[in-house]
Amino acid sequence: MLDPQLLRNSLDEVAEKLLIKGYQLDKNEFSELESQRKALQLQVESLRGNRNIESRKIGLAKAAGEDIQPLLDAVASMGNELKSSEIALDSLQEELHELLAGLPNLPHESVPAGKDENDNIELRRWGEVKEFSFEAQDHVGLGAFKGMDFETAAKITGSRYVVLEGELAAMHRALTQFMLDTHSRKNGYTETYVPVIVNADSLRGTGQLPKFEEDLFKLNTEHDNYLIPTAEVPLTNILRDEIISADQLPFKRVAHTPCFRSEAGSYGRDAREMIRQHQFEKIEMVQARRAEDSWQALEELTGHAEGILQALGLPYRVVNLCGGDLGFGAAKTYDLEVWLPGQQAYREISSCSNFESFQARRMQARWRNPETGKPELLHTVNGSGLAVGRTLVAVMENYQQEDGSIVVPEVLRNYMGGVEKILA
RNA sequence: GGAGAGGUGGCAGAGUGGUCGAAUGCACCGGUCUUGAAAACCGGCAUAGGUUUGUAGCCUAUCCAGGGUUCGAAUCCCUGCCUCUCCGCCA
Incomplete structure (x- = not known):
């Protein structure tokens, strides 16, 4: 939510900035x-x-x-x-x-103008896109004989779910372990276990409600409960209606949870792949900072997500989202896009955003400034570190061999009982 | 799921219809004393909204939340949520 004072005092400027996001006030x-x-x-x-x-x-x-x-x-x-x-x-x-x-957040001044993903600005690339001496397969083909089973999932539940078996399931788990360990032990986030079912107040706090209910799975309970679309919701709502002290800052949390998105509408090819599922695993990082620290925190957190891709040796690029592609509550977002040889394209694998006080104002998340003795709104920053399913896809496609086997990245082997290769 | 008890300021805890935004203690901040610290003593210490040039003043709201009764509600009534105790069930 925007500051009502800001609207009263600077209505013209607010309207102008909202226009960058494609919102007509x-x-x-x-x-x-x-x-x-x-x-x-x-x-x-x-x-x-x-x-x-x-x-x-x-x-x-x-x-x-x-x-x-x-x-x-x-x-x-x-x-x-x-x-x-x-x-x-x-x-x-x-x-x-x-x-x-219902008003979206105002974009930061460094957000490029534009109306959709074609106007996003690429900031940098990391890693070398590997040239294969054979025709690279996509993960669907690679997974077919290794335990990536969409048909069985369709029988059990429906479309856009997957069953993983054997070493692929193990690698999926290894990835979550590796990411959680890295963020908690190396990057200073407190590992946190949270409910994956939340109430409507929490979803209002982070901005999914009231506008985006159709993207959520609502439970048929007597309370207004929903499955979380991201751990951002429970993690950030830890601070709802709280005034924390200065020594509790910076607030840095990481959680691994399943995420549920109803994804109404069709996305063509993605639906048949492990790219856009109704249920997927994600490692989420959330920071709450004092206002003057949040922009630095966004850079830092984006770096933490990049660190995972680098450790896995996956080529990626960083994109600065343009106004029209920016999410509802974000003031600025960096998307990390990983290279998928099977698609010959960069695909989103992490999204890191600064919400400034937008979420904090909705949920009254504050800290007490000892210099003034007064509570001040926190700034919230979050990002995926990373989406596990898509990371599994990226590893499969980037580490494939001519015979269809998949080499296990070095950093995952300890988590997989020393396995070095998943055979075809 | 059944039975009972309860939700008051950062914490503990008074307050059963009338200047109660709320006693008291602790914590915290400032001061006196002290070489310094502690103790003791003195003073201060909620949040939000409105009005305003104003971090001054004034006004309004807030004692879990939402309704109701009343000229007037922390206090009485109803509903919801949450917590605790006992029983049942259960990974």
Whole structure:
């Protein structure tokens, strides 16, 4: 959520920046609602003030043993006027709040203009794209005889799920172990186990609700519970309605969870591959920082995600998302795209974003500044480190041999009982 | 799932209809004392919104949340959520 003060004081600038993200703000609607709000709120508060004064008089008169009936008569009509004004104010404020909650975050000044992924800016590349002396297969072909089974998953559940078996399943697990260990033991994140079922308040806090409910799996329980689309939701909501002390900063958490996305709509080829699944594993890093540290934290966290790709020897590039491709709550996002020889393309494997105070304001996540003694909104930064399924795909395709076997990257071997190669 | 108890400021814990935003203690901050520290003593110490040039003042709201009763609710009533105790079930 944006700062309401900012909208009141700098409506034109806000509208201009929202346009970069492709959002058209109705300035007149906002100004109109806002001026009505102001008038009504003033009215309600002064009516309440009067009532409080009169009520106090009644109390005093009663205590003094005086006749309070005249005072009661004087106050009799106050209630109705107050009530109707309160009702009007409530509905107006709800309308304003909905408008505000529906506004995306403002893009950082370093975000390039543009309307879709074609306008994203490539910042750097790492690693050498390997030339194969044979025709490289994609992971579907490679996995067919090694335990990557989409048909059985379709029988058990439906499309866009997968069953992994044997060494592929082991490598999938090895990847999560390696990533978790790296981020917790080397990069300073506290490993955290979290619920993968969350309530609506948590999803509102991180911004998935109210706008993106169709992307979520909602449970058929008597409460409003959902499966998480990312561990960002439970990890960030640890801080909801909290005021933490300065010595608890920086707040750095990492978790490994399954993620669930309903992904309504078709993405063609992706659906038949292990690229866009309804259920997938992800390692998620979340940081909460004081405002002045968040941009440095984004660079740092992106580096942590890159470190995994580098340790695995997977070529990738870093992309600065343009305004139109930026997510709802992000002020800036770096996508890491890994090279997939089977597709001859770079594909997203991590997304690292700074939300500034956007999420923190929604969930009232604050820290107490010892210099002022006052609570201040935190800035939240998060990113995948990495999406495990897609990493498995990338390893398979980049480490394939002519005979269809897959060499196990050095750093994973300890996690796989020393296996060096997954045979065809 | 059944029965009962309870949710008050950073923490502990008073407060059952009337200047209660809330006693007291601890913690924290400032001061006195001290060579320094501790102790003791004095003072301060919630959050949000509005108004305003204003971190001043004033106003409003907030004692888990949402409704209700009342001139007036931390206090009474209803609903929800959460916690605890006992029983049942269970990986």
